[in-house]
Amino acid sequence: xxxxxxxxxxxxxxxxxxxxxxxxxxxxxxxxxxxxxxxxxxxxxxxxxxxxxxxxxxxxxxxxxxxxxxxxxxxxxxxxxx
Amino acid sequence: xxxxxxxxxxxxxxxxxxxxxxxxxxxxxxxxxxxxxxxxxxxxxxxxxxxxxxxxxxxxxxxxxxxxxxxxxxxxxxxxxx
Numbered sequence: 696x697x698x699x700x701x702x703x704x705x706x707x708x709x710x711x712x713x714x715x716x717x718x719x720x721x722x723x724x725x726x727x728x729x730x731x732x733x734x735x736x737x738x739x740x741x742x743x744x745x746x747x748x749x750x751x752x753x754x755x756x757x758x759x760x761x762x763x764x765x766x767x768x769x770x771x772x773x774x775x776x777x
Numbered sequence: 778x779x780x781x782x783x784x785x786x787x788x789x790x791x792x793x794x795x796x797x798x799x800x801x802x803x804x805x806x807x808x809x810x811x812x813x814x815x816x817x818x819x820x821x822x823x824x825x826x827x828x829x830x831x832x833x834x835x836x837x838x839x840x841x842x843x844x845x846x847x848x849x850x851x852x853x854x855x856x857x858x859x
Contacts, residue, residue, distance in 0.1 A: 721844050762803050
């Protein structure tokens with residue numbers, strides 16, 4: 696069966712996020728002063744052929760660890776859609 | 778009140794996603810052959826000071842339209858966390 700898995704990769708909470716800071720500045724310049732903080736990460740969707748949901752999640756977990764997230768700077772969360 | 782809003786910005790479904798194709802190749806090289814497709818977008822979290830949830834969502838919507846997503850190539854979805 697084909698499973699759709701979302702992986703959210705975000706900068707670690709304790710680290711500065713220069714891209715987020717740049718977006719925050721841009722939003723303030725556009726007049727959106729009520730935005731107080733911005734963090735920018737990656738959103739990745741995987742279509743995985745697997746026998747069951749747990750196998751699909753395990754494959755996504757492995758993809759996150761081996762390729763998608765850099766654990767020095769980022770953490771990731773997995774969510775199964777179907 | 779401070780609202781946390783997530784914005785997911787993804788390449789339009791009908792468009793090629795070269796970054797996703799590159800990640801797919803990388804995952805296959807790592808032996809994760811069961812991954813059939815990958816799409817890569819942005820995941821942005823905004824902290825927004827607003828009077829109510831609807832105002833916070835409206836500000837996030839404006840941020841998405843004016844700065845965060847390029848409507849020629851991307852669509853975005855907003856989700857309120859708290």
